[in-house]
Amino acid sequence: MKIYLDNVVKTFDTFRAVRGVTLEVESGELVALLGPSGSGKTTLLRMVAGLEYVDGGTIRFGDQDATDIPVRDRGVGFVFQHYALFPHMTVGENIAFGLDVSKTQRTRAEIAERVELLLRLVRLEGLGERFPAQISGGQRQRVALARALAVDPKVLLLDEPFGALDANVRRELRRWLRGIHEALGITTLFVTHDQEEALDLADRVVILNEGKIVQQGTPEEVCRAPNSAFVTKFLGDANRLEGTIANGRALVGGAELPASGLADGAAEIFVRPADLGWSVSGGGISATITRVIDRPDGRRLLARLDDGTSVELDVPSDTLARAEDKGAVQIKRASVFRLG
Amino acid sequence: MRPLRRKPPRVGDSPQTRIALMAFVLFFVALLVLAPLAVIFVQAFSRGMEAYGAAIAHPDTRHAIFLTVVTALIAVPVNTAFGVAAAWAITKFDFWGRRFLLVVIEIPFSISPIVAGVAYLFVYGLQGLFGPALEAADVKILFALPGIVLASMFVTAPFVARELIPLMQAQGRDLEEAATSLGASGWRTFMSVTLPNIRWALLYGVVLCNARVMGEFGAVSVVSGNIRGQTNTLPLHIELLYHDYQTAGAFAAASILTVLAVFTIIAKVLLEKRGAGRAGRPVLTPPGTAATEPLA
Numbered sequence: 001m002k003i004y005l006d007n008v009v010k011t012f013d014t015f016r017a018v019r020g021v022t023l024e025v026e027s028g029e030l031v032a033l034l035g036p037s038g039s040g041k042t043t044l045l046r047m048v049a050g051l052e053y054v055d056g057g058t059i060r061f062g063d064q065d066a067t068d069i070p071v072r073d074r075g076v077g078f079v080f081q082h083y084a085l086f087p088h089m090t091v092g093e094n095i096a097f098g099l100d101v102s103k104t105q106r107t108r109a110e111i112a113e114r115v116e117l118l119l120r121l122v123r124l125e126g127l128g129e130r131f132p133a134q135i136s137g138g139q140r141q142r143v144a145l146a147r148a149l150a151v152d153p154k155v156l157l158l159d160e161p162f163g164a165l166d167a168n169v170r171r172e173l174r175r176w177l178r179g180i181h182e183a184l185g186i187t188t189l190f191v192t193h194d195q196e197e198a199l200d201l202a203d204r205v206v207i208l209n210e211g212k213i214v215q216q217g218t219p220e221e222v223c224r225a226p227n228s229a230f231v232t233k234f235l236g237d238a239n240r241l242e243g244t245i246a247n248g249r250a251l252v253g254g255a256e257l258p259a260s261g262l263a264d265g266a267a268e269i270f271v272r273p274a275d276l277g278w279s280v281s282g283g284g285i286s287a288t289i290t291r292v293i294d295r296p297d298g299r300r301l302l303a304r305l306d307d308g309t310s311v312e313l314d315v316p317s318d319t320l321a322r323a324e325d326k327g328a329v330q331i332k333r334a335s336v337f338r339l340g
Numbered sequence: 341m342r343p344l345r346r347k348p349p350r351v352g353d354s355p356q357t358r359i360a361l362m363a364f365v366l367f368f369v370a371l372l373v374l375a376p377l378a379v380i381f382v383q384a385f386s387r388g389m390e391a392y393g394a395a396i397a398h399p400d401t402r403h404a405i406f407l408t409v410v411t412a413l414i415a416v417p418v419n420t421a422f423g424v425a426a427a428w429a430i431t432k433f434d435f436w437g438r439r440f441l442l443v444v445i446e447i448p449f450s451i452s453p454i455v456a457g458v459a460y461l462f463v464y465g466l467q468g469l470f471g472p473a474l475e476a477a478d479v480k481i482l483f484a485l486p487g488i489v490l491a492s493m494f495v496t497a498p499f500v501a502r503e504l505i506p507l508m509q510a511q512g513r514d515l516e517e518a519a520t521s522l523g524a525s526g527w528r529t530f531m532s533v534t535l536p537n538i539r540w541a542l543l544y545g546v547v548l549c550n551a552r553v554m555g556e557f558g559a560v561s562v563v564s565g566n567i568r569g570q571t572n573t574l575p576l577h578i579e580l581l582y583h584d585y586q587t588a589g590a591f592a593a594a595s596i597l598t599v600l601a602v603f604t605i606i607a608k609v610l611l612e613k614r615g616a617g618r619a620g621r622p623v624l625t626p627p628g629t630a631a632t633e634p635l636a
Contacts, residue, residue, distance in 0.1 A: 051517055071521050078521040084514035088536040097532075098522035151522055 001062050001154040001187050002027045003048065009056035010043050017043040019211040020057070025155075027062075028185045030178070032198035035208035036234065041191045042159055044208070048189060049157050050074040061154055077148030077186075081160040083140045085132040091143050092128035095119070098151035118146040121180065138169040145180070158190035162197065174201050195235050199223065207231055229268060229337050238270040239311040242339070250336045253285035253305055259336040266339040269331075273300065276313035277330040278321065284328035287311070292321050303329060380598055383591035395592035400569045404577035405596065410485065411573060412553045415492045420546050423500025428534070430501075431508040432516060442505070448497050456494045457562025460487065464563075483565030488573060491559035496549045503545035504538055511537060540614045547611065551604040555597065 003025040010018040018040040025031050033041040046052040048059060050071030058067045066074055085094050092115050099111045106114075119125050122142040124135075132140055141161060148156060161177070162170040178201055181188055192198050198205045199219040206216040215227045226232040233240075243252030245267045250259035252269050259267065277284070278301060290310070291302040294317070301313045301321055311329065315321070385392055395401065426445055430438055448456065462468045464481040474481060481487045515537065519529040535542075557575040564571040572580060574597050581590035 049521060051521070071517075072523055072525070074521075076521060078518065080514050080518060082514060084518040086515060086519075086533055086536075097519065097524070101519075101522060101524040101528055103523075147518075147522065 002060075003155055003187060003189065004060040005044075005048070005057065006060070007057040008044065008047060008054050008059065010040070010047060010052060011055050012043075017211055018047070021208075021211075021213055022057075023206060023213065023216075025187060025189060027187055030181050030188045030201065030203045031190075032202035032205045033189065033191045033208060034193070034195060034198040034205055034234075036193060038210075039208040040211040041193075041208050045157050045159055045189060045191045048155070049076045049078045051078070075151075075154045077151065077153030077156045079141070079144045079148050079156070079158040079161050081163050083132070083137075083144045083164075085140055085143055085147070087132050089131075090128060091124065091130050091132065091135065092119070094132070094143055095128075095147045095150050097147060102151060114150065118150055121149070121183075122146045123176075136169075137165050138173055141165065141173065142176075145177075149184070149186075153186070156186050156188040158188070160191055160193070163192070163194075170197070171200075177201065199235075207234065209234075226335055229270065232270040232335050232337075237273055237312065238335075239273065239276065239309075239313075241269045241271065241305075241309060241311070243267050243269050243336075245336070245338070250334075252331070253307060255285055255331055257331060257334050257336055262336060262338055267336055268339045269334050269336050271311075271331055271334045273312045273314040275331065275333040276311065277332055278303075278313055278315050278319060278327060279330065280320075280325065280327040282328055282330070284330040287327065287329045289321055289323055289325045289327070291323055305329070377598065380591055380594050383587060384595040386591075387588050391588055392592050392595075395586075395589040396596070398589065400572065401577060401581075401589065401593055403569050404572045404574045404593065407485070407488070407572065408554055408574040411488050411492050412550055414489050415496060415553045416546060416550050419493055419496055419549055420500050420542070422497065423502075423504060423545060423549075424542065426501040427504035427508050427538075428530070430505055432513055445498050445501050448495055449502075453491075453495050453556065453558030453560075454562060457491055457559040460491055460494070460559070460563050482563055483567065483571055485571075487563040488560050488571065491563045492553045492556050495556050495559050496552045499549035499552065500542065500545035503541045503548070507538055507541045508534075540611055544608065544611045547604055547607045551601060554600055 003023075005021055005023040008018055008021045009016075021040075021044060033044060035041045043052060047054050050066070050069060054067060058065060060066060061074075085091075086097065089097070095115045095118050096111050099106055099114060115128065116125075119128055122145060124139060124142055124146070127135060127139065132143065135143070141164075145158075145161075162173050165173065174197060190201070199222075202219065204216060205219055205222050207214050207222065209230055215222055215231050217225075222231065223235060226235060232238050241252050243250050243257075244265070245251075245259050245262050246264050248258070248260045248262070250257040250262075250267050250269060252267075257269065285305055287303040287305045289301050289303050293300040293302070298317050299315050299319055299321065301315060301319075303311050303313065305311060313329065384395075426441070429435070430442055461482065463470060464474060464487065465471050466475065479486075481490070515533050516529050519533045520526075524533070555575060556573075557579070560573055561576055561579075564573065564576060566572060566576055566580065568577075568580060574593060578590050578593045578597070581587075581593060
């Protein structure tokens with residue numbers, strides 16, 4: 001089911017949480033709403049679910065105007081950050097809840113069969129008799145997903161689904177959710193503040209800031225061509241350097257970068273740690289290493305440029321480097337923006 | 341024998357302090373709580389079982405017991421319904437005046453019951469606000485059961501709501517939102533999701549409310565008119581007997597009220613063990629915690 005948001009607005013008291021968001025989610029697509037806290041991403045998701053009413057604009061599911069359909073009849077599956085499992089019901093009863101309250105009459109056997117099917121889907125066979133307090137956090141979130149899927153929702157909405165889990169479980173559940181999505185093909189919209197999660201899981205990433213969409217595109221598009229300083233910084237570690245633009249070239253500490261299409265003037269330049277190189281003898285911006293951090297997958301050097309700017313670079317683990325070493329930093333790739 | 345190596349006492353933990361503190365507390369409890377309770381039963385049975393039975397069987401006493409029970413049977417369910425509705429409204433909805441309502445609900449706790457009684461006199465009394473209209477319609481509120489019930493309800497209005505509001509605030513709205521998004525109606529959500537998660541706190545509030553309704557003296561004494569055998573509840577009846585120098589009768593009636601109170605305390609302790617009350621709020625599965633205990 002396709003989802004269209006047209007100029008959706010939401011205000012809490014005097015705080016404008018969502019300020020005119022227009023978004024299209026294709027049928028069967030998996031889309032991430034990514035943004036820092038307070039960017040309006042959760043509010044937006046809750047409006048799609050019908051848990052909040054919109055103050056302006058429309059929401060459509062396919063050809064149907066869903067703006068004023070109450071959450072009960074909207075046919076969405078919603079997964080909460082803290083699972084919201086019913087603590088007094090077993091896992092099986094939790095999953096069966098939507099089927100029990102449904103207007104469609106089903107026999108006990110039909111419901112039991114569907115619950116079994118869903119337990120298999122989320123790989124929790126045999127845990128149907130447990131209570132939520134007796135299973136782990138990752139298992140709880142899988143139960144929550146099974147419960148949301150039980151009623152055959154038109155769209156699946158997940159609010160920071162893995163936010164309360166530890167890093168390893170989170171990574172595993174991401175791959176697993178991707179698998180489920182590919183198997184079921186249900187239109188899915190999820191909210192996260194974790195860039196890695198969004199890039200890892202989604203077909204398309206929608207980046208929000210202060211209640212507005214600042215950029216949207218495939219993970220490749222937003223990673224390779226961030227359209228603003230905000231997106232660049234938000235998507236991952238980046239060194240910020242200041243320079244000047246003249247005649248379509250950006251000058252920074254003696255290095256030159258392409259900056260076509262930008263007007264002359266002050267510029268800020270963002271460089272990912274992996275896009276910086278280090279050499280003891282060679283061209284580039286001269287710098288002094290202040291610290292070396294060793295990691296399983298490489299080395300990170302903290303260095304100070306001659307003008308006092310601190311930068312971080314990721315280099316192969318066999319790079320020879322010690323604190324106080326002098327050398328030069330080369331910029332392999334960078335994003336250049338006009339300052340101000 | 342090993343030489344005893346005494347650890348230095350922590351602050352305030354020397355044996356003398358400990359013994360003195362415990363002795364003081366025990367003495368106080370005995371003097372202020374246990375002795376009077378014991379006296380009630382000793383005095384009630386001072387003239388033997390038969391006199392006790394006769395005192396209880398006296399029509400006025402039986403009527404007082406009856407009236408107290410009827411009052412509780414009306415006031416407690418009404419206040420329970422009110423308390424649940426108030427707690428639900430305050431914790432699950434955002435509306436103008438929410439905080440104000442929260443404060444207003446607490447007023448009966450801080451106001452003297454006598455003041456409440458007098459206020460009812462001014463509202464429903466003959467010289468009062470609705471007095472003439474009520475008399476014209478031949479509706480009797482004061483010096484009758486309706487007045488007693490109203491006064492009792494005023495005094496105990498906050499009990500259930502006060503128990504539920506902190507709990508329901510802590511539980512948040514996620515469960516209800518989840519149930520609604522799965523297609524459950526408001527009533528269904530309340531019955532199968534909200535109620536099971538607040539049931540012990542609710543019962544706790546009901547028990548406290550009931551205890552207070554049965555024992556209420558001040559407000560009821562103003563509005564009931566103290567008509568023996570007609571509008572005397574058990575606490576009022578005890579006072580009346582005592583002023584008539586019918587000590588044994590007074591203590592016999594008091595013993596019944598005490599037994600009711602003891603049952604209430606037992607119920608309260610049992611409920612607290614189930615996690616109701618302030619001692620241990622039942623916690624919703626906290627986020628991120630691993631499975632605690634294996635299936636029993």
